[in-house]
Amino acid sequence: MTLTRRQVVAAIPAAALTAGLARSAHAEDARKVVTFWFAQANSDGQAALRNDLVEAFNASQDKYLLQLEVKGAAVNNLLKVALVAGNGPDIVQTAGPAYLTAIANAGQVLPLDDLAETYKWKQRFLPALLNTSVYGGKLYALPRDYESMHLFYNKELFKQHGWKPPTNRAEIEAIADDALAKGIIPFGAGNADWKGVNEWLMTVFFNNVAGPDNVRKALSGELPWTAPPFVEAVELSKAWFNKGYFGKNYFSLTIEQSFLQVVNGKAAMALSGTWSFGTKSYGMSKPDTVMDVMAVPTLGSAFTGSLVHLACGATLSIAKTSENADGAAAVFEFMLTRKFYEAMNRDWPGKWALPVKDLPPEMLSGIGYPLFEKTIAELHDAFSKGRYGFTTWTFWPGATDSYLIEGIEQVWLNKITPDAYLARMQTLFAQEAKDGKVPPLPPRAA
Amino acid sequence: MWLFALPALLINACIILVPALLTFAAAFVLWDGIGTPAWAGLANFRNLFDDPVFWSALSNNFIWTAIFLTVPIIIALVMAAALLMLPNARIVVQSIIFLPRIIAVAVTGRVFQGMIFSPATGIIGWLNAHGFSLADPLADPDRSLYAVAAVDIWHWWGFLAVVFLSAMRQISIDQIDAARLDGAGFFALFRYVLLPGIRPTLTLMLILTVIWSFQVFEFIFIVTRGGPAYGSEVLATLAYRHAFFEGDVGQAAAAACVMSLFGLCATAAYLWLQRNDGREAA
Numbered sequence: 001m002t003l004t005r006r007q008v009v010a011a012i013p014a015a016a017l018t019a020g021l022a023r024s025a026h027a028e029d030a031r032k033v034v035t036f037w038f039a040q041a042n043s044d045g046q047a048a049l050r051n052d053l054v055e056a057f058n059a060s061q062d063k064y065l066l067q068l069e070v071k072g073a074a075v076n077n078l079l080k081v082a083l084v085a086g087n088g089p090d091i092v093q094t095a096g097p098a099y100l101t102a103i104a105n106a107g108q109v110l111p112l113d114d115l116a117e118t119y120k121w122k123q124r125f126l127p128a129l130l131n132t133s134v135y136g137g138k139l140y141a142l143p144r145d146y147e148s149m150h151l152f153y154n155k156e157l158f159k160q161h162g163w164k165p166p167t168n169r170a171e172i173e174a175i176a177d178d179a180l181a182k183g184i185i186p187f188g189a190g191n192a193d194w195k196g197v198n199e200w201l202m203t204v205f206f207n208n209v210a211g212p213d214n215v216r217k218a219l220s221g222e223l224p225w226t227a228p229p230f231v232e233a234v235e236l237s238k239a240w241f242n243k244g245y246f247g248k249n250y251f252s253l254t255i256e257q258s259f260l261q262v263v264n265g266k267a268a269m270a271l272s273g274t275w276s277f278g279t280k281s282y283g284m285s286k287p288d289t290v291m292d293v294m295a296v297p298t299l300g301s302a303f304t305g306s307l308v309h310l311a312c313g314a315t316l317s318i319a320k321t322s323e324n325a326d327g328a329a330a331v332f333e334f335m336l337t338r339k340f341y342e343a344m345n346r347d348w349p350g351k352w353a354l355p356v357k358d359l360p361p362e363m364l365s366g367i368g369y370p371l372f373e374k375t376i377a378e379l380h381d382a383f384s385k386g387r388y389g390f391t392t393w394t395f396w397p398g399a400t401d402s403y404l405i406e407g408i409e410q411v412w413l414n415k416i417t418p419d420a421y422l423a424r425m426q427t428l429f430a431q432e433a434k435d436g437k438v439p440p441l442p443p444r445a446a
Numbered sequence: 447m448w449l450f451a452l453p454a455l456l457i458n459a460c461i462i463l464v465p466a467l468l469t470f471a472a473a474f475v476l477w478d479g480i481g482t483p484a485w486a487g488l489a490n491f492r493n494l495f496d497d498p499v500f501w502s503a504l505s506n507n508f509i510w511t512a513i514f515l516t517v518p519i520i521i522a523l524v525m526a527a528a529l530l531m532l533p534n535a536r537i538v539v540q541s542i543i544f545l546p547r548i549i550a551v552a553v554t555g556r557v558f559q560g561m562i563f564s565p566a567t568g569i570i571g572w573l574n575a576h577g578f579s580l581a582d583p584l585a586d587p588d589r590s591l592y593a594v595a596a597v598d599i600w601h602w603w604g605f606l607a608v609v610f611l612s613a614m615r616q617i618s619i620d621q622i623d624a625a626r627l628d629g630a631g632f633f634a635l636f637r638y639v640l641l642p643g644i645r646p647t648l649t650l651m652l653i654l655t656v657i658w659s660f661q662v663f664e665f666i667f668i669v670t671r672g673g674p675a676y677g678s679e680v681l682a683t684l685a686y687r688h689a690f691f692e693g694d695v696g697q698a699a700a701a702a703c704v705m706s707l708f709g710l711c712a713t714a715a716y717l718w719l720q721r722n723d724g725r726e727a728a
Contacts, residue, residue, distance in 0.1 A: 076690070080479045080480045081479075083480060084479075102478045102480050102481065102693055103480055105481060106478075106480040106481040106482075108480060192559070192564075192584075195671055195673065248565075248581075249565045249566065249582065249585065251582070251584065251585035251674045252563070252564055252566065252582040252584065252585045253564075253565075257567075398691065398692045399692040399693070399694060402691040402692045406499075406672075406673070406675075406687070409587075409673055409674045409675035409676075410675040410676065412675075413587055413674060413675045415587065415675050437478075437693075
């Protein structure tokens with residue numbers, strides 16, 4: 001059959017009406033859509049998100065339909081624009097409290113206190129993490145995970161060279177010097193694909209040299225960043241960099257390449273975060289892995305023993321303009337189920353370690369990843385008892401954190417002095433503290 | 447006449463003029479990109495000028511401009527003149543030298559970063575493993591800007607050569623033959639016939655090079671992100687960092703205004719040259 005142009009034009013209104021009717025009929029039956037923008041996820045992560053979150057949630061009830069989009073690294077910028085325009089997703093995920101601060105201060109996300117009361121969230125989350133999202137006495141987000149910097153090391157290489165897991169700075173430097181003498185890189189490290197690696201290292205130096213109490217004082221405005229403990233921390237980072245502890249190719253290697261140096265025995269150790277458990281190429285989930293992990297030992301005299309560092313890698317909120325806050329809350333509730341926790345941490349370890357208060361050992365042992373299970377159990381214990389340092393990406397405000405990352409390269413490459421670096425950091429921090437941009441500090445004891 | 451230009455003017459007003467005016471206005475407020483903007487007067491410019499990184503970024507823009515006004519222009523002019531003399535090689539060579547231009551910037555950047563400069567997976571790494579001692583220039587704050595410029599030149603000069611060749615082909619063949627009969631060699635022909643013959647095109651490309659050099663962003667952001675130690679930071683990467691990493695849209699807009707200032711100067715120079723050319727022609 002051949003249609004003339006006139007017949008086609010005449011048919012358009014009828015077709016539109018039919019489509020409209022069909023759509024409205026469908027809409028009545030349809031479940032309420034809950035939208036969720038996710039940042040970056042590798043192929044394993046995307047599969048885990050699809051299977052363990054989206055499909056599992058949609059199959060678990062018939063009221064809401066979760067629609068998740070992986071937006072990539074630019075999601076933080078997209079979110080701000082979308083929220084201002086009133087077109088953001090229902091579930092607002094940020095890259096942590098430092099990002100949430102501006103969004104919460106602008107009132108673009110809903111206070112969750114009523115929902116928290118209904119679902120008992122305040123009783124179910126670790127206060128150390130939950131309190132990082134409290135502004136003006138109101139709760140604006142739930143923490144999606146906890147992270148910390150750790151010392152990963154090649155236990156076979158350690159055994160081969162007679163090195164023992166270090167417990168202080170002298171021991172760690174003795175291992176590093178011996179490694180250098182033997183042509184082994186002390187720490188596999190590289191920031192070619194992510195400059196944030198600089199702040200991973202500086203989190204360790206600030207906390208493990210200056211001590212978490214001094215860091216807390218500085219974040220509270222009671223101690224300037226130019227104080228001697230922080231000068232010592234920056235000077236130590238510079239000394240290690242210049243001695244070649246991080247190898248000759250720090251600015252050329254990617255995170256994965258540098259970590260694989262440790263796995264392959266070319267480097268002895270790596271200062272990296274718990275997210276490293278999620279990269280399958282490292283082989284850390286295998287029973288015969290050469291890798292082991294421990295909390296980073298003290299690097300100064302401020303404390304003895306080792307330290308984990310409190311980080312919230314992502315927060316989950318509900319957009320102010322969301323028409324389906326209950327649906328978003330239902331998704332949060334689903335994330336708190338044991339089934340989801342086990343499945344997500346099995347399929348994408350380290351990315352979704354919900355900081356719940358009640359974490360029975362059998363819940364972790366079901367994951368089948370001994371190194372990860374051990375680390376999460378230790379983190380949970382330390383965070384529950386208030387023994388932790390503070391990560392720069394969670395507690396430093398934006399401009400100060402950006403300078404911390406960029407400026408430290410100038411120190412390491414002898415362009416500026418540690419004093420000049422810290423003076424600039426103090427100036428930026430003081431201004432941001434005055435502007436109310438410093439994320440809230442959790443209580444010391446949980 | 448105006449009616450004829452109206453669609454283009456409307457599009458330009460919507461997608462260029464309005465955002466440009468908003469950016470200009472944003473330079474005078476304190477704004478984190480999501481809250482309520484607050485009037486800041488000239489504070490953003492004062493803070494910008496007090497920041498030593500701004501001045502190093504600005505000088506990097508000047509260095510970049512100087513490089514791109516010379517190196518790719520010279521290579522492209524010589525290649526275009528050579529191709530004019532060798533008509534049989536023209537199609538094949540043009541296709542080859544134009545190829546980098548059609549490869550996505552992100553791909554080119556990653557190829558140079560990972561397959562050429564990288565000491566782990568690149569040619570530099572291979573050379574180091576075979577007895578040479580070469581460092582990754584991207585890892586050196588004093589060389590990183592030049593290394594990224596080399597990548598961009600590779601991507602850019604072929605396009606310029608094709609543009610110059612097209613312009614040279616507009617020159618009367620009688621003029622070229624006459625010069626040859628008078629005994630002009632390659633360089634004399636180049637200097638006294640080809641260069642004057644493509645002067646309007648050359649001027650346009652030089653002016654555009656100045657404008658684009660102050661807007662340069664992609665290659666630097668992809669390959670070094672302005673580092674290490676701000677070694678390859680330019681105004682555009684500085685503005686991006688202020689806006690999206692520091693949440694300081696006002697400061698970013700101030701940096702963007704400085705960028706635009708140089709673009710405006712270049713545009714004014716071009717318009718002035720055009721007007722003078724018009725007068726001379728009349």
